Amino acid sequence: MRAKFLFGLFAVAILAAIGGIYVATSSQSQLMQHDVAAGTGAITGQVLDATGQPVKGAKVYADRNEAPMGRRPYVVTDEQGVFTINNLVPGTYTVSTSKEEDGYAPTDVPFYAGYVQAPQVIVTERQTTSGVVVPLGPRAAKLTVNIVDAATNTRLRASQNVQLILRRIDNPNQAITTGPDLKRPFSILVPTVPFTVEVSATGYQHWRYRQVKSNNSIDVLELPAGQVQRLDIALRPDKYTGN
Amino acid sequence: MRNSLALMLLAGACYLIFSQEARADVNTITEVSYYEPTNSILAWAEVIPDYDTLAYYCFDDWGEVRKNDVVINSFWGGSCEGESYYEGFFPYDPAADYSIEVYPQLIVKHWIPSPGDGYDDYYNYNEWTYGDSVYFPYYFSFTGPGPETAISYNTIILGAVYSIFTEGGTAGQPHHLKLVSDTFPLTDCGSVRRWLKFRVVDANGRRAGNVRVEETFETTSQPPTGIQCLYNSCQSNNYCPPGCQGMDLDGTFTDQLWVGCPSAGGDCGFSPSPVVSRWWWCPARFGRVSLTANTYEIRHNQVLVNGRSTAYPSGTEFR
Numbered sequence: 001m002r003a004k005f006l007f008g009l010f011a012v013a014i015l016a017a018i019g020g021i022y023v024a025t026s027s028q029s030q031l032m033q034h035d036v037a038a039g040t041g042a043i044t045g046q047v048l049d050a051t052g053q054p055v056k057g058a059k060v061y062a063d064r065n066e067a068p069m070g071r072r073p074y075v076v077t078d079e080q081g082v083f084t085i086n087n088l089v090p091g092t093y094t095v096s097t098s099k100e101e102d103g104y105a106p107t108d109v110p111f112y113a114g115y116v117q118a119p120q121v122i123v124t125e126r127q128t129t130s131g132v133v134v135p136l137g138p139r140a141a142k143l144t145v146n147i148v149d150a151a152t153n154t155r156l157r158a159s160q161n162v163q164l165i166l167r168r169i170d171n172p173n174q175a176i177t178t179g180p181d182l183k184r185p186f187s188i189l190v191p192t193v194p195f196t197v198e199v200s201a202t203g204y205q206h207w208r209y210r211q212v213k214s215n216n217s218i219d220v221l222e223l224p225a226g227q228v229q230r231l232d233i234a235l236r237p238d239k240y241t242g243n
Numbered sequence: 244m245r246n247s248l249a250l251m252l253l254a255g256a257c258y259l260i261f262s263q264e265a266r267a268d269v270n271t272i273t274e275v276s277y278y279e280p281t282n283s284i285l286a287w288a289e290v291i292p293d294y295d296t297l298a299y300y301c302f303d304d305w306g307e308v309r310k311n312d313v314v315i316n317s318f319w320g321g322s323c324e325g326e327s328y329y330e331g332f333f334p335y336d337p338a339a340d341y342s343i344e345v346y347p348q349l350i351v352k353h354w355i356p357s358p359g360d361g362y363d364d365y366y367n368y369n370e371w372t373y374g375d376s377v378y379f380p381y382y383f384s385f386t387g388p389g390p391e392t393a394i395s396y397n398t399i400i401l402g403a404v405y406s407i408f409t410e411g412g413t414a415g416q417p418h419h420l421k422l423v424s425d426t427f428p429l430t431d432c433g434s435v436r437r438w439l440k441f442r443v444v445d446a447n448g449r450r451a452g453n454v455r456v457e458e459t460f461e462t463t464s465q466p467p468t469g470i471q472c473l474y475n476s477c478q479s480n481n482y483c484p485p486g487c488q489g490m491d492l493d494g495t496f497t498d499q500l501w502v503g504c505p506s507a508g509g510d511c512g513f514s515p516s517p518v519v520s521r522w523w524w525c526p527a528r529f530g531r532v533s534l535t536a537n538t539y540e541i542r543h544n545q546v547l548v549n550g551r552s553t554a555y556p557s558g559t560e561f562r
Contacts (some may be wrong), residue, residue, distance in 0.1 A: 016492060049515070066480050067480055067481065067503065068501050069499060069503075069541070070482065070498065070499060071458065071488065071497065072326050072438075072494050072497045072498075073488070085484075101314075106428075109428040110429060110430065111428055119415055122264040123391060163553055167264065174429055175429050176426060176428050176429065177427040177553075177554055178425060178427070178554050178557075179424070179553070179554030179557060180421075180556060181556065181557035182559055185311075210421045
C-alpha cells in the first residue's frame with residue numbers, strides 16, 4: 001500500500017515533468033500523418049447550387065480518371081459548403097457531387113446531367129489543389145417502383161433477374177439500369193426530362209410504361225423537379241400469353 | 244502546508260488511478276414499439292454510462308430512426324454527468340419496418356496536474372480508437388497507463404462504442420455484405436460502369452454499423468494467390484486497392500467496377516480476369532474478417548460479377 005502511495009507521488013512528478021513531452025508527441029503524430037500522406041495530394045473546394053449558394057451536407061466524390069476502380073471515396077461538405085478530400089494518388093480526378101436525400105442526383109452520371117459539368121482536377125504529390133468549385137446538379141424527381149406478379153399479386157424472386165431500365169428520350173444512349181428491391185417499393189431519382197421506363201424479368205413479358213388507354217407500345221414519363229411518382233408494375237408471366 | 248496538502252491529494256488521486264483497473268461501461272437501450280394512445284410508433288434510446296465511466300469520460304451520442312431503411316429522424320445527445328436519452332413519435336404505418344440506431348462515443352475526461360479538468364489521453368484511448376468505430380458489445384475495460392496493456396480484444400474491437408437495435412434485436416458483429424443497389428450508369432465513352440453499393444451486416448442480415456473495410460484481389464485458382472494490383476489494358480495502367488478505410492457516413496460503401504474513360508474499347512479490361520475480389524472487415528489491431536468473395540470480370544464492353552452481367556436485386560446478400 002505504502003509502495004503504491006509512493007509510486008503515486010513519483011507519478012505526480014513524472015506527469016508534471018513529461019507534460020510538455022506529451023504535447024511534443026502529439027505534434028510528432030501529426031507530422032507522421034503528414035509523412036504517411038507522402039506520395040498523395042488533396043483537393044479542397046466548395047459545392048454551390050444553381051443560385052451560387054453554398055450547399056451543406058452534399059457528398060463530394062473524387063474518381064481518378066486513370067483508374068476509377070474500387071471503393072469510391074467521398075466527403076461531406078460543411079456549413080459553408082466547403083470540402084477537402086485527402087490522400088489522393090496523383091492523377092486527374094473527376095470531382096462530382098450529389099445530395100440524394102434532397103433530390104440532387106450524382107453529377108457524374110450522364111443520365112442525370114446535361115446542365116452541369118463535373119470539374120476535372122489534377123492532383124500532384126504533396127500539393128493541395130484548392131478553389132475547386134463543384135456545381136450541384138439540377139433537382140431531380142423521384143420514381144418509386146413496386147413490382148409484383150400480375151397473376152398472383154406476389155413479389156418476384158431474386159432468381160427472376162428483374163432489371164429496371166430508365167432511358168432518356170433526348171439521348172437514348174443515356175440510360176440507367178438497376179436491380180430493384182423485390183421486397184418493398186424501390187425509389188430512384190430520375191431527371192426532369194422525358195424518359196422511358198422498362199422492366200425485364202426472366203419468365204415474364206417485357207414491361208414498358210404506357211399511359212392509361214394508350215395505343216403506343218411505350219410512352220414517356222416526365223416529372224417536375226421534386227415530384228415523387230409511384231409506379232405499381234404488375235408483370236405478366238410468359239405462360240399466360242403462350243410466349 | 245497548503246502545497247503539501249495539495250500534493251498529497253494529487254498523490255492520492257494518482258494512487259487510485261494507477262492501482263485500479265479503470266473501466267468504462269456504457270449501456271445503450273433502444274426500442275421501437277407501437278404506441279397505442281396516439282396510434283404512432285415510439286422510438287426510444289437511452290445511453291447509460293456507469294460510475295467509473297463518468298469519472299473519466301464524457302460521452303456524445305447520435306442516432307437515427309429509419310423507416311424502411313430511410314432515415315426519418317436524426318438525434319444527438321451526450322453528457323458528462325449522467326444518462327442521455329431520446330424519444331420520438333412517428334405516424335404508424337403497419338406495412339413499414341422501423342429501426343433505431345445509437346452510437347455513443349466516449350470522450351476522455353482525465354485529470355491533469357493543473358487547475359481544472361483537462362483532456363489528456365491518459366489511457367491512450369485515442370490511440371486505440373483513432374479512426375475507428377468500436378463495435379458491439381458496448382462495454383470495454385482496460386488498465387493504464389501506457390500503451391497496449393491489458394486490453395481485451397474480445398471487448399474492444401473497433402473504436403467508438405455503439406449499439407444498434409434493429410428489426411427486433413441487437414446487431415452482432417460484421418459478417419457479410421448486403422447489396423443496397425447494383426446500378427449501371429452509362430458513360431460518355433461507352434465503357435460499362437457498374438456501381439455495387441454495399442452495407443455491412445451481421446450474420447442475421449442486420450446493419451452492423453460503420454466499420455472499416457478493405458478490398459484485396461486473389462486468383463481464382465486453388466489455392467488462391469494474392470494479387471497486389473490489376474492491370475487495366477483500356478488505359479495501360481494499374482489499379483492497386485488502397486487498403487483499410489472507414490465506411491461512408493451512412494454505413495455503406497460503393498464498389499465501382501469500371502475501366503474508365505477514355506478507353507481503348509472492344510474487350511480491353513482488367514487482368515487477370517476473372518479475378519476474385521474479397522472484401523474484409525479490418526478492425527484496428529485485430530485480425531481481418533472476410534465478408535465476401537466474388538469473381539469480377541471487368542472489361543470495356545461488359546462487367547460481370549460472379550458471371551452475371553445484369554444487376555443483382557437490391558437486398559441480395561453476399562457472403
